[in-house]
Amino acid sequence: MSRLIVISNRVSAPDGSHSGAQGGLAVALASALREMGGIWFGWSGEQTDQFTGQVNLQRGDGYTTATVDLEEQDVDEYYNGYANRTLWPLFHYRIDLAEYERGFAGGYQRVNERFADTVRPLIEAEDSVWIQDYHMIPLGHELRKRGCQNRIGFFLHTPWPPRRLLATLPEARELVETLFAYDLIGFHTAEWLESFCDFARLEMGADIDEEEGVVRFGGRSVRVIVCPIGIDAAEFREMADNDAARDTYEQMRRSSVGRAMIVGVDRLDYSKGLEERFAGYERFLLEHPEERKEVFLLQIAPPSRGTVESYQRIRNALEGVSGRINGAHADLDWVPIRYVNQGYPRDVLAGVYRASRIGLVTPLRDGMNLVAKEYVAAQDPEDPGVLILSRFAGAAVQMESALLVNPYSAEEISDAILRALQMPKAERIARWRAMAEDIEKHDVLWWRARFIDALMAAPLPGGAAHAAEALVPETAG
Incomplete structure (x- = not known):
């Protein structure tokens, strides 16, 4: 049975504490990892003077955590900047609060590249990779560029904004194109899934197969599903x-x-x-x-x-x-x-x-x-x-x-x-x-099983790395 590699912005320690990842997401992912075994990778929440990519491993309670420290500039641009001052308000329909700065977008891209460089050696051939939330939209694309041929899924825990709101983001199309490196994308509700498909069809010319739940663009096909998260x-x-x-x-x-x-x-x-x-x-x-x-x-x-x-x-x-x-x-x-x-x-x-x-x-x-x-x-x-x-x-x-x-x-x-x-x-x-x-x-185990079963049913990407590399310019921001 393959391991599960969960990747998210913050990580919950396997000793049962949840001081890093917050709230229900931490509880849900820890439960999934205990069921399947594997690694939970993400930012430690700590800062370092210079990014080295050194991984801190901690084992216990059925899974391993792997965390890295980020530089102060990384935190300012990737986390405080693009994630929380650009994407979060935009995805919650608050374009009046969204701040569009190139420095934020550049930091977001840089940190996702650093995450890809660091986590790639930890991923074994049979593993399934599950990337979480808006902090890491381009991470699957970066892993493909580094030769990752595993099944990779992405789940969005926030709403997905309507097409005309998302279009206010200067690099919206480039960001959405990186999602086609995934094999599966999950949303909480049909409304968010439909908003994603609406943007892909009308702004990018993607083909939508509603019966199969597949979106095709640039030689890649990604399955999209509604998969509302539950609690234990x-x-x-x-x-x-x-x-x-x-x-x-x-x-x-x-x-x-x-x-x-x-x-x-x-x-x-x-x-x-x-x-x-x-x-x-x-x-x-x-x-x-x-x-x-x-x-x-x-x-x-x-x-x-x-x-x-x-x-x-x-x-x-x-x-x-x-x-x-x-x-x-x-x-x-x-x-x-x-x-x-x-x-x-x-x-x-x-x-x-x-x-x-x-x-x-x-x-x-x-x-x-x-x-x-x-x-x-x-x-x-x-x-x-x-x-x-x-x-x-x-x-x-x-x-x-x-x-x-x-x-x-x-x-x-x-x-x-x-x-x-x-x-x-x-x-x-x-x-x-x-x-x-x-x-x-529809508890957390149902959520986990629905997403993982759909991910495991996806065909192995094969030539996905080459397709993903050709799909998007070097920066998504």
């Missing part, structure tokens, strides 16, 4: 019953003093719709004064990407908005918003989720959003909370039994909060059961 639902359900989760549950129940808790857990990011969420919650307080002191919102928002100016702005804005709402509506014995800027272990969060009456997950745009799935998995089957979910999260496609809202509409958020608070137990249980069954069926 059984593990998270068990986690919600461990000592830390139970202690947290009791702590939150005591601190609620009989009030209904609404919880939001989001990385501090403009794509998460936190300002709009606060506006919707405030509208609820204004429209339903009889409910005012019967609820409170706990918003957990650990900061991220603090060196990027747009993230500094959103943090300052949220501190101002939460302070204003509390100042306007708080009483001696009640504060409407508890706003916390730190992260917590997953078992602690499981206890928070179970103690809450409402889970408020309202991103403006999200590839999937695993918090929504974790919230459902953590609930008490006999008395579950209600999930309010943005219809613009990828999870909404699978979780139609949630209360789906337009996150831009304060009125819809307010109405959904009231409906959730007044929802009869029988309806809450029925909605929860429908979502829980889907989460368990």
Whole structure:
């Protein structure tokens, strides 16, 4: 059986800690690697004065991690620059925040070349390679140029923007052309897959075989599939019953003093719709004064990407908005918003989720959003909370039994909060059961199996290295 070589921007250590890779992706990939064995390669998160390509190997828990340090300029241009100031906002439809600088694009290309040089000697002939996310779009192309004849798949964890938005990226076509070095590309939803095909057909003249799910361009064929990521639902359900989760549950129940808790857990990011969420919650307080002191919102928002100016702005804005709402509506014995800027272990969060009456997950745009799935998995089957979910999260496609809202509409958020608070137990249980069954069926192992099975079914590339080398100029940026 072939090994799995996972390549992503950050890596989760095999000792079970997840200080490098963040959130659900780390949990999902670690689970896949434990099942199949192999190597997880990526950036260490550390900086070095001069890039040497030296690999730090760490073994344990069924797989090996291989990490490299990057130079300060690499981090500034590849990670803080092109990945997080160009592609991230663009892929989340925020072209008003996207920064198009040649230095960013050059650094992104340089780092992907360095990753290819470093990981190529670790890849054996029978291995399958699975590259993750927008940080590494051109990496498969670079591996082909270095003679890699293995099956190589790419999975995008973010949305794929509509054609006319993507066309604002100066090197959009060159970047998309590098994707044809892959054998398989996976997307969370049919919408993102269709947007990719739309760009390939109308901007590049690619041929789309919708029946076979194949896109052909420049002598290469790549299969495209919808493959929504899941969580380890059984593990998270068990986690919600461990000592830390139970202690947290009791702590939150005591601190609620009989009030209904609404919880939001989001990385501090403009794509998460936190300002709009606060506006919707405030509208609820204004429209339903009889409910005012019967609820409170706990918003957990650990900061991220603090060196990027747009993230500094959103943090300052949220501190101002939460302070204003509390100042306007708080009483001696009640504060409407508890706003916390730190992260917590997953078992602690499981206890928070179970103690809450409402889970408020309202991103403006999200590839999937695993918090929504974790919230459902953590609930008490006999008395579950209600999930309010943005219809613009990828999870909404699978979780139609949630209360789906337009996150831009304060009125819809307010109405959904009231409906959730007044929802009869029988309806809450029925909605929860429908979502829980889907989460368990389409869990992380299903996601892994669907993608890997599709990748293994792809024919070996054969002459793909030559085709890929001829397909794209030396730089994709």
